[in-house]
Amino acid sequence: MKTDQKPNKIIVLVLITIILISGCGRVGSPAPSATPVLPTRTPFPPSPTPIPTAAVVNGDLITMSEFQEELARYKAAVNRELTPEDHTIVINDLINMTLLAQAAASEGFQISDIELDSRIVSLDTAEQPLIDWLATNGFTEESFKVYLKRSLEAAWMRDEIVNDVALEMEQIHAQQMLFYDLTAAEITMESLNEGKDFSQLASTHDPQTRGDLGWFPEGFLVIPDLDTILFALEVGETSDIIETEIGYHIIKVLDKDSNRTLDPAIRQLLKEGALDKWLERRWKLSTIEITLPL
Template identity: 25%
Template sequence: MKKTLSLAMPFFALLVLAGQFCPVRAAETKPAQDKAAIVNGAVITTRELDRAVQGIQRSLLRAGRVVSPGKLGELRKRVLENLIEQELLFQESQKNGVKIEKARVNAEVERLRKQFPSKEAFEKGLKEVNLSESELRFYITRQLTIQKFIDKEFVEKIKISEQMLKDYYDNHKNFFKKPEQVRASHILVKIDPKADESQKAQARKKLETIKERVEKGEDFNALAREYSQAPSASKGGDLGYFSRGRMVKSFEDAAFSLKPGEVSDIVETRYGYHLIKVTDRKPPSMMAYLDVKEKIRQHLKDMTLRREEKQFMHELKVKSKIERFFDQDKEGK
């Protein structure tokens, strides 16, 4: 189980999630305006903080989200706290003599490089986040060191007994309920959102003709392959199994009202007109304990790890000397 970052992710995602770094921690003699925090004498620079915040902003922007000026200060504080915690964990790993082999770092760099179509694209990606390959290697080394420390001090010591697994299963039955499901195929005749009544009538008439052929005994799946305009056409219209809440309501209501082998009347959705054939139904059921046992184990390990890490971090902060510096303008105040 890994609590920290997956090094299989693109490195810019790693930077967003784990914060930034500087190849050599600055000494306390650095000008105050260059410091975001000092952690037991190690300086986290404003450059590191700025770059981490900007990385998150870019990531959010790609997802169509923007951090408002009023929320920027809160974001900066949260990111800084993450950087402080990373630094504390790294310092603890060094106290415990944790080392990472160069070959392991090389392997992770190569794995990241392979996620780009070419060496040039990889180098361009580094430049876009203002990062050299040596800095990337330094960052990977730090993260691997921290992860190794977490594994040794926490993960490897977590033991989940069989009784704990069974108790969780028995006390959380609602988590393991499987709702009723149907398996259905459909034939879709699309309607343009801007279609007029004449065009809608024409589309409906086309599906009515197909429905008549189904009623006369022609194979539904073969007709779906020939006439359906849905992505599932290549599979004979098969949508597989689904439960309530997965489909558009009018489609869902029609599907769940049918018995296996039955075909619906024409159903209208925002996508167009559908014919639906239910091919199977599964009643509500409970997931078997043996089927979910390992998922429960992982969940309990995750919960235990989060709890122990939180307590450990609290204790670290209490005994550490941490100074935080905030730029009022950058905080959006």
């Protein structure tokens, strides 16, 4: 069936992470060629019967055996019986990895057989021989080589996407009062209009945090309407009552900085958001057929 499912956010990088636990970091040696190289597919050898597939992504097959192997690894990781939702998570994540790998190839990124073999050899240690590691993680030598190549390509593309998130951005420091009752919000707004101090009212309303939202960049808040309104306010200016799906907000902008260093936790969230948006766009632009009975 043709699908328009949204990309799954839960384990986009879980499938990639398995190749990093033994010391394989970001791929550094291969670099994009000056002229982007279109992805090429290795055709499967002729077979009297079709190869069972779990999904087809822009012409690339995700075989049923790949899906079943990944499903087994996922089950071992979560240590419980799997639900139909888990099956969806796993196939969506394999699709995400394939989309990232395809994009890396289109950008000219290539993994040579020499580097691939070198990565595999590096996993063969006295403490844990490669053959044991493969068996523990549900791989054959051939399936792991295919998996590793796709994982390295996907990891490279992921880094290209998330590293576009700047270290510094325009940010505001804001303070808010959130009400779940419109009447309470209106009474507080009347007090502000009469000259009452915002900080004092916020402290009374929320003694623990005093409504301090801290510093954040545009696009960080989960409610876009708040973002648009807040970044249009001047320093010291207070918003009108803003109604959203979670309640009624009154917010004051305490300060602005046109080029402030992002808090690491906020930058990480922005990176995750950038990857989610990239995948969502890629799904819409791609031809994806999931053949599993989800």
